[in-house]
Amino acid sequence: MSEVKTKAELAGSAAVILNQLTTEQKNEALLIVAEALIAGASAIIEANQEDLERGRKNGTPESLLDRLALDNGRIAGIAEGLRQIVHLPDPVGETLETLERPNGLHIIKKRVPLGVIGIIYEARPNVTVDAVGLCLKTGNSVVLRGGSAALSSNRKIVELIHLALSGTSIPPEAVQLIEDADRSSVDEMLKLNGYLDVVIPRGGSSLIQNVVQNATVPVIETGAGICHTYLDATADPQMSKEISLNAKVQRPSVCNSMETLLVHESFASVYLSELAEAFKEAKVELRGCPLTLQLVPWAKAATEQDYATEYNDYILNVKVVPHLDDALAHIAKFGTKHSECIVTDNDENAVRFLNEVDAAAVYHNASTRFTDGFEFGFGAEIGISTQKLHARGPMGLPALTSSKYIIHGSGQIRQ
């Protein structure tokens, strides 16, 4: 049997045990894992050095090496993340619904673990620990397939986790790391119906698209974000500036940052040139529609392709629109159903925008950067879902659960 299938099967057997554990047992185990990671920090850093050296030899860009690098501070942060997961409420076992039927059947819908979760990700070893924490807390086994660039680090981390779990109620087999760096191990995971209950991709859009296009196992898509901010005719100018700058530059590399600013023409005629200066100061390159170029002559011209691009960078499209309807149509055409914002003092327009825009998160007078598990108060998140099935938006612990109907009878049969 292949490595993937063997390990997924072990994870499946462990899931049966994990499913029966109490919250206390799971929390206790996670705290022991957190301690083990701290205690093993120097071993992790040593393994991480191997990855970094290999990366440098292969000419990996500095920004990627930075995401890969671990030091004592980062390991402490990772362990602290685990401790925070311990403090989150355990959704497993929650009664979601109770139905009393006329024939005396007593039906309880209960939250249960999903079973075995596959996580496919890139070169950030912190995802390894995050995913383990979130999956174990919710009673799921996890099959990890991280990027080969982080393999030494992930191997050492999982070795420490296995060692730590062996003294707890959680079977170490609940955590499986696929070490086969070949792309075929990903392909195999994507088709492992009956072994994996769900696959969650975490990474860039090509990784996500590969998973979505090839998986027969159910997927939770944590997708791209082409997010818009629309400044309406009655938008407060100061608030507009603060929100749009924040949405663009506070952290341009993430999915909830803004890629296109839509501006009502009456607002634009008074305020756009000043606003453009603020973006210029923040080192943002502007790409504008023809009307924008009239008001901001130094901006570049935006193409259709620009509107369809998630820059994740200091680049912003600006489009002047004659009416809210045009903003809605633009978002419907180019948005990725992630996060969209309207800044306005007109309540009627706000309500229309919030109702009609089809996205995981729609904002009135606040930055799209808030679409985040921590900011919503969920604690750690496994990602932000851009699909509509199962979970949408920031996914906290309940997104890693399913449900089950438990029916108590006294001999009922169907007529």
Next chain:
Amino acid sequence: MSEVKTKAELAGSAAVILNQLTTEQKNEALLIVAEALIAGASAIIEANQEDLERGRKNGTPESLLDRLALDNGRIAGIAEGLRQIVHLPDPVGETLETLERPNGLHIIKKRVPLGVIGIIYEARPNVTVDAVGLCLKTGNSVVLRGGSAALSSNRKIVELIHLALSGTSIPPEAVQLIEDADRSSVDEMLKLNGYLDVVIPRGGSSLIQNVVQNATVPVIETGAGICHTYLDATADPQMSKEISLNAKVQRPSVCNSMETLLVHESFASVYLSELAEAFKEAKVELRGCPLTLQLVPWAKAATEQDYATEYNDYILNVKVVPHLDDALAHIAKFGTKHSECIVTDNDENAVRFLNEVDAAAVYHNASTRFTDGFEFGFGAEIGISTQKLHARGPMGLPALTSSKYIIHGSGQIRQ
């Protein structure tokens, strides 16, 4: 553009309008559709005759022709089904969660339609109306791809629906029927990411497996049922007989009927031969394990393949097990996570069974035949989900919805 893409795009535009309708508007439209079907009954029956004649010419088996056939009574039943959907509560707009954040953000999680739902099904024209009713009630557009054997009937039904909707708030484009009988139209639907939000297969296991194996659009799997009933050592003999007979013979062709009876050896030694006689009287063929064959010499021998087969017929596997653990292991190996039952007077064993068996519905002392939207009190159902994501078990109206976070701010930006 292909028929599938053109129609899916029309459905998508209609979904934007549908999304904004009130419950009253939707209900009113559904009642008008119900009337139109009754008024158009003779036209439907005429079209249905074409399908039936073609079917007879092609040598379609009588049982399939029966599922395809429509008469005044069946059409009245279909219209009545629509009226029942009108009376169900509308889940859209429901507030699922409210979060007040320390920074003053006010976050509301609301239930919204999924958008555009693709339904792929076989030759039962009643599914056409059912699906239309359930999808429209929940504010979704629907793209129907029924079996070619029912094409004339479906065409006429959808023509009547379009005509009826044209006088209502629901745009007729919200209902689309794919008329291309070629298998390639199904393949195209399965890859229509960005146009279809979900595909739901309704039909036999080969149809479902084709959808699961080939879809890149999210799928809700309404799967096969290899359901077990386990008679524990302390099971009440009369209740055991009633429940197991009901689970097998009340309607053997459906997914929640029993395929394998597991019997504790101490119960078997006293009661199995009598129970076997009852099945014999009900014309059920028994296939037994070696211990069963000792007690019921006239039974056939069961093979591993038998345990893995969904008969949907008057055939039953019987296996004697020495312990609850063996029953659990058998179910874990051969079950399809649909519906499983334990009959016992031992509460400890009942709790273990209900907790440890991984299935959409687990029963203590009641027939598995109850896994059904009507029996659970949900009213009409779009199917029974055997996957763990999004919806599990009988799917009522809420399974056809997603959610959306609506965030009200006053200028908040992220620090």
